[in-house]
Amino acid sequence: MDILDKYGPIAERRDSLLQVGLNPFGLRMDKILSPTEALINGRKTILVGTNNYLGLTFDPDCIEAGCEAMREQGTGTTGSRIANGSYALHEELEQAIARYLKCKSAIVFPTGYQANLGMIAGLAGPKDTILLDADSHASIYDGCRLSGATLIRFRHNDPADLDRRLSRLKNEEGVALVIVEGIYSMLGDIAPLKEFIEVKKRHGAFLLVDEAHSLGVMGAHGRGVAEACGVEDDVDFVAGTFSKSLGAIGGFGASNHPHFDRLRYCSRPYMFTASASPASVVTVTKAIEKIEQDPGLIDKLWRNANALYQGLSDLGFEICSPASPVIAVRLSDEQTAVFFWNRLVEEGVYVNLAIPPGTPNGVCLLRCSVSAAHSEAQIEEVCGRFEKILREWEAQKASASA
Amino acid sequence: MDEMQNNSDSVFQDICGFLEQYNRNKIEITGSTDLNSDLNIDSVAAMDIIMEVEDRYDIDIPINLVADMRTVDDLVSAVQKQKEAG
Numbered sequence: 001m002d003i004l005d006k007y008g009p010i011a012e013r014r015d016s017l018l019q020v021g022l023n024p025f026g027l028r029m030d031k032i033l034s035p036t037e038a039l040i041n042g043r044k045t046i047l048v049g050t051n052n053y054l055g056l057t058f059d060p061d062c063i064e065a066g067c068e069a070m071r072e073q074g075t076g077t078t079g080s081r082i083a084n085g086s087y088a089l090h091e092e093l094e095q096a097i098a099r100y101l102k103c104k105s106a107i108v109f110p111t112g113y114q115a116n117l118g119m120i121a122g123l124a125g126p127k128d129t130i131l132l133d134a135d136s137h138a139s140i141y142d143g144c145r146l147s148g149a150t151l152i153r154f155r156h157n158d159p160a161d162l163d164r165r166l167s168r169l170k171n172e173e174g175v176a177l178v179i180v181e182g183i184y185s186m187l188g189d190i191a192p193l194k195e196f197i198e199v200k201k202r203h204g205a206f207l208l209v210d211e212a213h214s215l216g217v218m219g220a221h222g223r224g225v226a227e228a229c230g231v232e233d234d235v236d237f238v239a240g241t242f243s244k245s246l247g248a249i250g251g252f253g254a255s256n257h258p259h260f261d262r263l264r265y266c267s268r269p270y271m272f273t274a275s276a277s278p279a280s281v282v283t284v285t286k287a288i289e290k291i292e293q294d295p296g297l298i299d300k301l302w303r304n305a306n307a308l309y310q311g312l313s314d315l316g317f318e319i320c321s322p323a324s325p326v327i328a329v330r331l332s333d334e335q336t337a338v339f340f341w342n343r344l345v346e347e348g349v350y351v352n353l354a355i356p357p358g359t360p361n362g363v364c365l366l367r368c369s370v371s372a373a374h375s376e377a378q379i380e381e382v383c384g385r386f387e388k389i390l391r392e393w394e395a396q397k398a399s400a401s402a
Numbered sequence: 403m404d405e406m407q408n409n410s411d412s413v414f415q416d417i418c419g420f421l422e423q424y425n426r427n428k429i430e431i432t433g434s435t436d437l438n439s440d441l442n443i444d445s446v447a448a449m450d451i452i453m454e455v456e457d458r459y460d461i462d463i464p465i466n467l468v469a470d471m472r473t474v475d476d477l478v479s480a481v482q483k484q485k486e487a488g
Contacts, residue, residue, distance in 0.1 A: 134449070134453065150466060151464050151466050152464060155453065168462055169462070357444040360446070362446075362447065
């Protein structure tokens with residue numbers, strides 16, 4: 001038996017997708033032209049699946065800061081912060097996050113995935129119980145497993161269900177940590193944080209909110225769903241990423257907990273990984289300044305999100321959640337979703353194909369993410385191309401049933 | 403012993419009910435039916451079924467245990483164990 005035989009059924013499923021068209025989970029972009037455009041198979045393509053919510057990847061000031069840091073401080077740090085030392089710029093970024101989020105302290109990680117591993121495995125241990133939202137991102141599930149805690153899953157966005165499950169707990173030895181996200185990455189729906197906080201307070205549990213898709217997106221200053229709901233002081237821990245609205249790579253944890261910095265010498269995903277490169281770190285620090293200085297970016301993002309939502313709704317597409325920068329278009333089955341996805345790429349629109357088990361409730365989605373950098377014309381163009389493919393698909397269906 | 407057997411039978415019946423929506427090929431579900439290879443239940447669907455079972459019996463089945471649940475019997479015995487613990 002071969003060591004990789006266990007993935008045979010998954011490989012077969014992937015191969016069957018490739019027989020229909022392009023590889024939705026390994027698409028090559030030949031050249032990135034702007035935050036909203038790339039060359040794919042020689043065609044200029046509008047990107048509607050990047051999570052580049054504020055369009056900061058080509059911000060001239062961020063680029064300049066990154067270039068300068070690389071020239072002055074080198075390409076990489078070549079080691080972990082506990083063994084090989086922190087650069088001043090790592091600490092400056094942590095101070096910038098803390099300032100922006102109005103938290104006592106922040107810890108940065110090399111990726112958003114590692115931020116969740118490091119936060120969760122750092123906060124919870126084998127004697128604790130984690131209650132996680134059923135639709136949580138894979139990085140949350142993986143962090144939970146790494147922690148060794150007892151894991152209880154509660155129904156998605158359902159504070160009453162969390163309440164019921166917390167009431168059943170008999171764990172007197174450890175603590176309970178509740179984990180939710182701000183905006184959920186697949187369906188684009190938003191956590192009812194206020195209600196969750198009432199429940200967690202009643203049970204004396206701690207709350208970690210992953211604002212990966214809501215930082216820079218929700219709240220008047222972009223501080224996330226906690227800001228939008230007016231509950232920032234009641235959130236015990238925040239996790240987030242730099243690879244979405246902040247346009248770079250990395251992640252963070254932040255908190256007002258007086259002993260939060262203990263994670264620096266107790267959380268293995270923080271301790272045993274190399275630190276982020278100078279260029280990466282300073283582009284994030286600069287991007288935070290940009291958001292602080294220009295809240296208009298968030299307004300632009302929401303105008304575009306509402307426009308795409310409206311356009312696709314008017315065409316009759318089923319969208320899983322109210323308008324947000326994540327617009328999840330639900331299609332009837334995998335075959336239809338794969339057809340639409342391939343035709344969209346051929347027509348010069350890139351969205352994300354999302355199918356089970358990567359989606360909740362077995363749904364098949366064309367997941368769109370909107371950027372502040374999209375022009376009105378691009379949004380209209382995207383809707384027009386969706387419509388063209390919809391008509392094709394309707395014609396195909398009609399001729400098949402005739 | 404008889405009572406335990408009855409409980410186990412009724413848990414088995416309940417679980418078969420939860421599994422029916424995944425049983426597209428209408429196979430006969432037995433204790434040794436494999437959730438993944440026989441019923442094509444993926445990891446997320448398995449956790450969804452466990453949530454239904456938890457609510458039915460007002461128990462918690464930590465998802466740490468899911469990796470070890472391959473068959474219907476594994477699920478039945480996990481429920482029994484948690485019911486007894488509760």
